[in-house]
Amino acid sequence: MLSGMKDTLEKQIGFLRELDRLKSVVRRSILSHESRRENSAEHSWHVTMVAMTLVEHSDEPVDLNRVIRMLLVHDIVEIDAGDTYIYDMAGNEGKQARELAAADRLFGMLPDQQRVEFRALWDEFESKATPESRFANACDRLIPLLHNYWAKGHSWEENGVQSADVIRINRAIGDASGALWEYAHALIEESLEKGYLRP
Amino acid sequence: MLSGMKDTLEKQIGFLRELDRLKSVVRRSILSHESRRENSAEHSWHVTMVAMTLVEHSDEPVDLNRVIRMLLVHDIVEIDAGDTYIYDMAGNEGKQARELAAADRLFGMLPDQQRVEFRALWDEFESKATPESRFANACDRLIPLLHNYWAKGHSWEENGVQSADVIRINRAIGDASGALWEYAHALIEESLEKGYLRP
Numbered sequence: 001m002l003s004g005m006k007d008t009l010e011k012q013i014g015f016l017r018e019l020d021r022l023k024s025v026v027r028r029s030i031l032s033h034e035s036r037r038e039n040s041a042e043h044s045w046h047v048t049m050v051a052m053t054l055v056e057h058s059d060e061p062v063d064l065n066r067v068i069r070m071l072l073v074h075d076i077v078e079i080d081a082g083d084t085y086i087y088d089m090a091g092n093e094g095k096q097a098r099e100l101a102a103a104d105r106l107f108g109m110l111p112d113q114q115r116v117e118f119r120a121l122w123d124e125f126e127s128k129a130t131p132e133s134r135f136a137n138a139c140d141r142l143i144p145l146l147h148n149y150w151a152k153g154h155s156w157e158e159n160g161v162q163s164a165d166v167i168r169i170n171r172a173i174g175d176a177s178g179a180l181w182e183y184a185h186a187l188i189e190e191s192l193e194k195g196y197l198r199p
Numbered sequence: 200m201l202s203g204m205k206d207t208l209e210k211q212i213g214f215l216r217e218l219d220r221l222k223s224v225v226r227r228s229i230l231s232h233e234s235r236r237e238n239s240a241e242h243s244w245h246v247t248m249v250a251m252t253l254v255e256h257s258d259e260p261v262d263l264n265r266v267i268r269m270l271l272v273h274d275i276v277e278i279d280a281g282d283t284y285i286y287d288m289a290g291n292e293g294k295q296a297r298e299l300a301a302a303d304r305l306f307g308m309l310p311d312q313q314r315v316e317f318r319a320l321w322d323e324f325e326s327k328a329t330p331e332s333r334f335a336n337a338c339d340r341l342i343p344l345l346h347n348y349w350a351k352g353h354s355w356e357e358n359g360v361q362s363a364d365v366i367r368i369n370r371a372i373g374d375a376s377g378a379l380w381e382y383a384h385a386l387i388e389e390s391l392e393k394g395y396l397r398p
Contacts, residue, residue, distance in 0.1 A: 052271065182200055
């Protein structure tokens, strides 16, 4: 193997080893078939499957391949920055600075061209400025809402979340898909009726 | 929402809920930064990142988007069929029948067109007949080998795996990438020298 190629490969393998740490970042959601919390690596797979399965409901045409790649990398920064619960106002204050530093370090482990490519995917996801990033973000909102519904409001209850918060945070699903927001909104209404969520 | 669209969406959400079960399918590999076994959902994310990161080392040109989609769905059948350890000869005997039945049931939860599309990805992965499926399979072999090396041979030791088995099983990496097989083979040699693997 040429030494340039070996150097490239060593950097890439080092990055892939670091990714193993995302499996230890624990989220608030609990699984629907066993009572343990979800980690950010398995979430990354699940939310990517959400996009692949629900893409026909996007209001704008999207390049699904770009949505998929964005979702695969969207939580890598949590290896350093941790998972910030979306309803945690205080935690969300310092979130951006923590995640920017994390993106610099983690994508910085890659060879130059790939660092730029992966970072661009993460920046686009964060920007919500393209149809692809809006749809990716909608999927990332929808899946915790589904988990909460399946778990009869477990993490809403645990964290004192109220229906107005849930509507405020999840309304952005409608920026990407009217159908998915209609579905999500009906789940929120049903959660209220069933007592999974406080008014 | 039109009732046809609602029906489609209900099927898709039912499938996505079923996917949550892949997070409870436990593999033999242990994580490199904590001593618990990996599950097949987090593995699915990690192996997809392997493909996205190492694609330049494929000997044949591949459509990375297809590789990614194949790897995202490749282990879904384990929800019903369980994870079969690649070095377990007896377990591998009934594997194909178990996995075919699982594919029928699980992809069968989807609306017609999507059932065909997702099933085709899984069939292609299993076939190893295209450059994309050979590269996807090479990534799926490489990552457990890396995990074993990082964990100083943990699951090789635990399951009495010998170096001839490791070479026989992983040689297929070379069908997709000479560079990755060269790298993998050097890791196997090093594992022998360090006592992570028995001759």
